Amino acid sequence: MSEDRFDVIVVGGGLAGSAAAYTLAKAGVEVAVIERGPSCGSKNMTGGRLYGHSLKKLIPDFEQRAPLERRITKERVSLMSAGGSTTVEFDSNTLGGDKASYTVVRGKFDQWLASEAEALGATYVCGIRVDDLIVRNGKVRGIIAGEDKLEADVVILADGVNSLLAQKIGLAGPTDSNKVAVGLKEVIKLSEQQMKDRFGAVDDNGTAWLFAGDPTLGSIGGGFLYTNKDSVSLGIVATVGDVEYSETSVVEMLNRFKEHRLIAPLIEGGELLEYSAHLVPEGGYDAMPELVGDGVLVAGDAAGMVLNLGYMVRGMDLAIEAGHQAANAVLYARRRGDYSRKTLSSYKTALENSFVLEDMKLYRKAPEFMENRRVFTRFPIMLEEIMRAMFTVDGESSESLVKKILPAVSDAGITALAKDAVQIISAL
Numbered sequence: 001m002s003e004d005r006f007d008v009i010v011v012g013g014g015l016a017g018s019a020a021a022y023t024l025a026k027a028g029v030e031v032a033v034i035e036r037g038p039s040c041g042s043k044n045m046t047g048g049r050l051y052g053h054s055l056k057k058l059i060p061d062f063e064q065r066a067p068l069e070r071r072i073t074k075e076r077v078s079l080m081s082a083g084g085s086t087t088v089e090f091d092s093n094t095l096g097g098d099k100a101s102y103t104v105v106r107g108k109f110d111q112w113l114a115s116e117a118e119a120l121g122a123t124y125v126c127g128i129r130v131d132d133l134i135v136r137n138g139k140v141r142g143i144i145a146g147e148d149k150l151e152a153d154v155v156i157l158a159d160g161v162n163s164l165l166a167q168k169i170g171l172a173g174p175t176d177s178n179k180v181a182v183g184l185k186e187v188i189k190l191s192e193q194q195m196k197d198r199f200g201a202v203d204d205n206g207t208a209w210l211f212a213g214d215p216t217l218g219s220i221g222g223g224f225l226y227t228n229k230d231s232v233s234l235g236i237v238a239t240v241g242d243v244e245y246s247e248t249s250v251v252e253m254l255n256r257f258k259e260h261r262l263i264a265p266l267i268e269g270g271e272l273l274e275y276s277a278h279l280v281p282e283g284g285y286d287a288m289p290e291l292v293g294d295g296v297l298v299a300g301d302a303a304g305m306v307l308n309l310g311y312m313v314r315g316m317d318l319a320i321e322a323g324h325q326a327a328n329a330v331l332y333a334r335r336r337g338d339y340s341r342k343t344l345s346s347y348k349t350a351l352e353n354s355f356v357l358e359d360m361k362l363y364r365k366a367p368e369f370m371e372n373r374r375v376f377t378r379f380p381i382m383l384e385e386i387m388r389a390m391f392t393v394d395g396e397s398s399e400s401l402v403k404k405i406l407p408a409v410s411d412a413g414i415t416a417l418a419k420d421a422v423q424i425i426s427a428l
């Protein structure tokens with residue numbers, strides 16, 4: 001890296017970073033993105049499903065140009081017990097309408113978004129880790145990477161979950177292990193015929209499937225499966241603070257998940273293409289750091305912008321919108337020639353008026369609900385008992401349906417279930 005100067009430096013070439021760089025480069029601003037991985041998308045990870053709405057605002061024809069895997073037309077949610085599962089499925093070829101969601105593989109997708117920003121004039125420097133920030137008179141004025149220093153009017157921190165840089169300048173506190181989860185993912189290649197037979201994957205139709213229960217053996221977390229063009233992204237997410245005390249490691253959870261009777265036939269004969277691990281911020285709105293400082297803004301996972309509602313996980317659409325809004329705030333500050341915290345705070349106002357902070361606030365109780373261990377232990381067993389009672393005909397006892405399922409509900413505790421229901425309603 002040379003002793004150079006840019007108008008803006010973005011740390012991290014993920015979706016938040018590249019959305020910011022794209023917006024700034026389009027406005028003619030000299031922007032450099034510093035990415036520690038050898039290429040964009042090589043160090044970060046996702047489960048696999050991008051809600052396309054915020055990218056569509058940025059790049060209206062992205063659906064024609066981006067390397068998308070499949071359009072999600074099938075939603076599934078399963079509660080798993082050791083030997084069974086109960087699944088809810090919703091299938092519609094118009095799911096999402098003109099705001100559809102797609103499976104993506106980050107290695108390809110992030111490089112594409114970076115190339116779009118580069119085509120507009122953004123500079124990408126890959127393979128360099130930013131170690132620290134240049135701070136002068138309390139204002140962030142650039143970055144330090146090893147022996148190198150690079151100055152700028154303003155720095156956007158889009159360096160992902162557990163941003164050490166945001167911590168160093170006091171915008172974020174130390175990471176709380178109960179507010180982050182660890183994700184383990186495998187990408188497994190299947191043939192075109194296997195994709196069709198196992199997931200009904202015709203044309204570009206795709207499936208998003210989330211799981212809770214048995215695989216995490218009572219730990220807070222769950223599994224996911226997304227269908228790509230000719231592979232599936234399959235993984236486990238578990239809260240770090242919980243896993244620390246669990247007798248089962250996340251690797252064992254993933255193996256147990258893969259061996260479950262619901263999953264094993266779906267991946268049988270598949271070839272492992274990729275294996276990765278990554279953290280996910282899961283603390284919600286109340287765990288977010290300060291978003292703005294003098295000469296600095298924080299966007300995406302670095303700012304804890306992830307929503308895990310059990311039936312859906314979102315972070316990528318929030319990261320794109322936040323990167324875009326961070327760039328807009330920089331453009332506003334440039335016009336005023338003032339990069340103070342006060343002026344850059346237009347970023348926070350824009351996020352408050354957008355779905356990013358509206359949704360983060362709306363679902364601020366979701367992390368509390370996700371910490372309800374009964375969802376991962378008692379619910380799957382209760383549902384299995386209800387299903388078994390409903391669908392078993394033994395020719396011995398003739399009982400009404402209510403009488404058949406009552407023991408399962410009583411075992412789970414009627415008062416506790418009522419409390420769970422109230423918690424679910426207030427969280428979602």
Ligand SMILES: Cc1cc2nc3c(=O)[nH]c(=O)nc-3n(C[C@H](O)[C@H](O)[C@H](O)COP(=O)(O)OP(=O)(O)OC[C@H]3O[C@@H](n4cnc5c(N)ncnc54)[C@H](O)[C@@H]3O)c2cc1C
Binds near residue numbers: 045050051131305
């Ligand atoms: C297991 C798992 C499943 C998920 N499932 C989904 C899903 O299905 N849908 C969804 O929308 N979201 C999902 N998410 C969340 C989503 O992946 C993130 O919210 C999203 O990637 C955030 O983008 P970002 O640009 O903020 O951060 P990242 O994509 O993490 O990018 C940060 C970048 O900064 C770089 N970097 C970090 N530190 C430095 C440094 N010091 N110097 C230089 N570069 C640095 C990293 O290498 C990385 O490229 C999932 C996450 C995980 C882990």
